[in-house]
Amino acid sequence: MECIPDESKISSYATNAYFSDCFTSVTRYENQSALDIFLSIARKSPNWINFLMSLRNNIVSKFGLKNLGSLSDIEQYKSAIDYKVGDRVGIFTLHFNSHNEVILEDRDKHLNVKVSFYIEPNGNTARIYASTVVHVKNTLGKIYMLFVTPMHKLIVPSTLKALPKA
Structure with missing residues (x-):
């Protein structure tokens, strides 16, 4: 695990976070946007992750938390633009969208979760930073x-393994 890049907009949200992390991967890069990369990853989400999300949704619904659906619940024909x-x-x-970074969010009365995909291009490859920042609002969170x-x-x-290798 590496640190959240200072240039990433999500780094400012990490201050006083209850939880934050960052994972990276190097991939082939053809000038696709950060949102393009997220959509690609989400659409290729492995079945075991979708199973865990389904299990999570069934369990947390008993405690009044919302059903998020599955990571792969992305409209297949909708593009980043x-x-x-x-x-x-x-x-x-x-939440935020630029060519080199997308920040996605889920908020409820227990948590505020932000997920960033940040691109650091280097010719025909790029390092992708997948960062998560969570601010907890209460004990249930x-x-x-x-x-x-x-x-x-x-x-x-x-999920980062779904990216094409450099």
């Missing part, structure tokens, strides 16, 4: 994070 800030992008809401944190550390690196 079709999305505007405030739109739903699968399980997240689009802390309890939830006890269970989510270990799974998150498996899921994010696994």
